[in-house]
Amino acid sequence: MIELDTRCQELLNTLLQSEVHIKIQEIVDEKQISKRSVYYDLCKINDFLASHHIEEVTLERSKGINLSQKQKEQIRELMYSEPLVRNVYFSPSERVLIIICMILQKDRPLLIEDFIDVCQVSRNTIINDLKVASTKLQEYGLTLKFENKTGYIIQGDVIRKRALFFLYFPELISYYHTGALTSPYQEQVEENLKKFDYIEKTLDTQYVRDTLVALAHFVPVLGQEDESFHFTDIDKNKIMDTYEYTLVQRKFHHLAEDECIYLTLHLLGSRLEVTSMEINDVSEDQEAYDLATSLVSEFSRLACVEFENKEVVERSIFVHLKASLYRYRYGIQIGNPLINDVKGQYPELFEITKKAAEYLAQQIGVPIADNEIAYLTLHFGGFISTNQTVDQMNILIICPNGISTGNMLRAEVSTLIPHADTIDVVALRGNDISFDDYQVVISTVEVPNCSNCIIVHPILSDADRVMILRKCMRTSGKGQIRADDVLEIVKKYVKEEDHQALKIDLQHYLESLTEIRYHPLQDGSRGMLSFLNEETIYFHDEDYDWQEAIRLSSEPLVEKKSITTDFVDAMIRQTRKMGPYMFINEHVVLAHAKPEDGVVQLDFNMNVFESGVYFPKQRIAKVILVLAAEDKVKHLKILKDVMHLFSNEDIQSEILACKNASQMLQVIGKALKA
Template identity: 40%
Template sequence: MSVIYNLDKRCLEILNIIMYTSGYLKIQDLADELQVSKRSVYYDISKINEWLESNNIDPLIQERGKGLLINKQQSLAIQKVLNQTNDSLLVYTPEERVMIIICYIIVRDHPLYIDDFIQECQVSRNTIINDLKSVDNLLSKYSLNLSYDIKSGYRIIGDIIKKRALFFMLFPNHLWSYHEKNQLFQSDDVKNKKNLYLLRSIEKELQAEYVTGILPALSVFISSIENRNDELNFSDMDIEEIIETKEYQLVHEYFPKLKNSEQIYVTLHLLGSRLQTIPVNVMKEHGETYIIAKNLVKEFERISYFYYDKEEELINAISAHLKTSLYRYRYGIQLGNPMLDSIKTEYSDLFNLTKKACLTLEKQLDVLISDAEVAYLTLHFGAFMPQKKKNKEHFRILIICPSGIGTGNMLRQEVSNLVPQATEITNLPLSSYTPNHDFDVVISTVVLLNEKKLIVVHPILTDQDRVAILRNCMSTEPRAKMQIDDIINIAKNYIHPSQINDFRQNLQEYYSSIQVQKVHTKRHGNSLINFLTPNHILCIHQIVDWEQAIRISCQPLIDEDSITEKYVQSIINDQKEKGLHMFLADDLVLAHSAIENGVKQLDVSLATFKKPIYFPNGKAARIIIVLCAKDKTKHFGILNDVLEIFSKKKSIEQIVNLDSPEAIHRYIENSINKGTANR
């Protein structure tokens, strides 16, 4: 029997990274990406090599000074073996076993006991007993409880909507791939396959494409609810809107045995899980969701000090996303987000600003917005950030990303920044892809077996992904091709024809490796403490009016030659016209104006006032922070620090009570360092 599943997930991840990395991969880079020690990576490589040798595949070899390199023959052989291991023994992680047990109980159609979990998870009785404790702990976070009765076995007690939400949060994001390989939830295999076929038929009729794993999850769930007595309650307004959609009509046609409430519930999933923007057939185009989306964008612009050139397009994109999200919020339908951790890491500044902006969404809807939902909205905000200008040379890139419109747009924008020489970057759904195309490079988040120009990346790019993109695009873009061709033509006079191809390959590797050893994580911003030095901080004791307060607060930036007097006057004019616009919190004003109104360089100053400053809108401030940004996004890191520190009333009180710029600087520096350590 193959031992592939005796390798832990990190070994499999390392194997996949090596397989889809173009060129050499250093052990240190692997360790950095996986956030483990080099020793751990070496240990994992040895386990991978044992597996390779057991499957008659050449082991991985590290070349001194270069790193690991895998050839095409090895890669194809590995992929072939991986595809043939579906029936092998699978060792689940403890976290996966907990999720399996929960999902198994939720879709139960007969009493479940410890022996059932032992059989499904292939572990010992003691292991399952310990897992059940973890199950209970996880359920408690969602106000659910694990219950046991000798007649009915294990059950989950609590709100029906929450139980279902938990299933759809766990199964599509973590377990569906095992189900797809016939390794999970096979007791109703025939029924599941029939349901999946019907759902695929609906997908085809709608000409839609759904979030990965959602249709398999629905097929399993539908198999379990056909004979249930769950009572679901929907508002009359929602029922009226939903039954008018084509999604509902098709569910009603293909699943006539389901109760009407269950047909509506399945319809909600189809409406809320669609990758493409849904047709505007649920709500009026400028109705509730448009207003909410507009308020959200305005709030993001207010707190980020970034104003979108294509604001209306962004509002419409978020409005389309919210059309179905409102139903999900209302009825607890969780999509989850498999890219959440990556988005929080790779786009931390943008994610944090989006999360702050979503507070206004929570107030409007009176619901909690999960981090998974914030991550999806982060992609929308990021996708409409400005892109670098491209040159006029012909170089076309195709992007295949089944993870959704927001992810695809974000990926497109980052690729545009990485490869400014690209004259065209096109997003295409997986269903529309064909290997017969004329693009120079194909960047995909899934493996395309017949694609010769493929770069496989994560939905949220890692450092290794960026290096792979740069290497491939540098060796294939027109200018590099011309330089290589010129050198080859000269070399032909001195090199034997049999060596030309090898020489060309070495030359391409050399060109693609120049200055592409490491690519920095995509982050928008700098730290507040880098700019807010003690000479940029003022402590004011005398009584002044609000205009004087603005001028005093701006003075350090005038002295630093970061702004002109025009910028100061623009802040005053903006405050008169926009009122509350500059209040980030009670007692705190973020004074700023447009870049073109006299900004010379990115900078920050801060002034505290012992006597409150009353503004024309009636609100009072005791701290004024002046921000001037030369770039539209580089100040995001500064803003996140400001929001992190000054969102707490206690922090404002403590800072105002400090009597020297040096003390305030130390307080802010300690707060930032503490916040970084806790993240």
């Protein structure tokens, strides 16, 4: 079977989205590869197409390459019925996860040969992988053992073992989709998925798809599990009162009561869509609501943003926490397959969310794992976006990964395409979506019968952004020169048989004129060091009261016209009203106010007070950082740097020991580079 690697798949996807010819040099520039590599990839694509009896891609002299409508339809049909696969190479970390998950869902004794067969590596490599797996398991109080009769087993607390499966399995799901990995209970898995689909349809709700797949794979193990655990009567009653539990018990009647409760918890935890307060009565779970409102306030304080729709944000977090609290207490985790993408694409937002979640961890007495932080990041990120809109086009986003992921995509698309009229988010369920209502459809999965669909990653890559920009600029007609209009003017001077070729050349030329670069959501590319130098770090050796200290610290930004005096007054007024809310730790104040209070441009400075500044409620500030944030996004890199520096006691001690700006820059530069 001929397979395509990732680069070939991206190139084929680019050709599918293009309505005009693409020149080889354009592919070279966009993909940052050589011409030889492009020709090599085209040969592989043609071999793949030929193996499926589809006409090959041809290169037209002076025009480039382009797929016919018939080719596009055939390729899309192929991709929908048989997703593209690639040569599989499991990384060392993936092999470790595969080994752990295989043991946790084994249906027979597993030996080294079984791991060799699945991972396709040598015996010595698997032996090393087993050592790594053993070390990783020990971090969770679990032990990897080998017994002659049972093969490799994992000993320890049953809840922790299950938690690890649901933490690791989602990172491997794509391999199960492509057939690179298979379940020993494949028939049962498919039947279980049908049962979960029934529950989802009956309740008219949506669950994170990867969670349902993971549950479908793990349910057969529940029937074999000798170890058991118990829930408290109070928690049981709360969970057993839900519609989910009723349906789980009906569809999985062979499972014990506690196992049905266990499945229900997973479903409740993956039910991420925002629901009305009538459904989620605050009085029934005041603890979750109080934690949600406090978490939103803490995030808002740390991120220096104000949510216009704060109640909607709180309700979204409340719905998530209401189920998550149960999972935290019983070690039930929902692995987030997007965690690495979230941390890589939105590092500033992730770090701020992680810092805000420290409050949550303190309140409930258990640590919050990074996979949970990633989900919360998606929730908050979905509400941070620009508000510029110009009536020009309707965009539909199809995202079966959950509403929070869809909101994150919507936020970034609205930043990329500020002139979009509407941007709707739906999951791909049923056939009741009218694609005719949308000029552009963006999806994270292949969509049947949708010719104007752009396939993207759940977290947009650079190639995805460029593709969206091209599609939306091509679709948008207001204020742009159209090839048809130009052709109407000049066609009388051109032979009729050349009209179509001229139109294509005009489209290609006009597209090149409107080419723009993407503007990602995380526009916080300027960190602390972009603003700090020997003239913006100030040392004060005299005594000041807190109001004088804020005015003194803000004065340089007023002189630079980055802020107005109204901004300074607003910071003082808020401190009088709310107390020392701007402290980010024991001795550091992040002084800020709303953008509309007087921010002219993004700016930042640092002030060290050797004698300390006394604030209300007996708080003493040794460092005052003044941040002028002009929107909700551009300052996030600064905040990430601030969190990194002042969350580490050793780094903070070095900072407080500095006597001048030069020393301070050396300490900060070294810490941030590390």
